[in-house]
Amino acid sequence: MLEDGEGSLRFLVHPELRAIVADNDLFYLESLFKDFLERAMLRPVALFKQISSLGVGPLVTQETGSNISDYPHLLNLCSRFVKL
Numbered sequence: 001m002l003e004d005g006e007g008s009l010r011f012l013v014h015p016e017l018r019a020i021v022a023d024n025d026l027f028y029l030e031s032l033f034k035d036f037l038e039r040a041m042l043r044p045v046a047l048f049k050q051i052s053s054l055g056v057g058p059l060v061t062q063e064t065g066s067n068i069s070d071y072p073h074l075l076n077l078c079s080r081f082v083k084l
Helices: 023-042 044-051 072-078
Strands: none
Touching: 023 044
């Protein structure tokens, strides 16, 4: 998840998500992503704060920061991801 300067959230996922996530986790993740997208429209600040400290099921926040360019490895990784 990335937040732009206006506070809008953008969700990026691996382009082969369905191939790399176990079938029993895929339904859970897709439901969670749907919830994230809905909540991002209603309460983006609260959602960003929650996800910044996420440790739920197969999702764990690894890095947080205010400028993705400060994290070249994440910038490179995100450049290959697709919008959710």
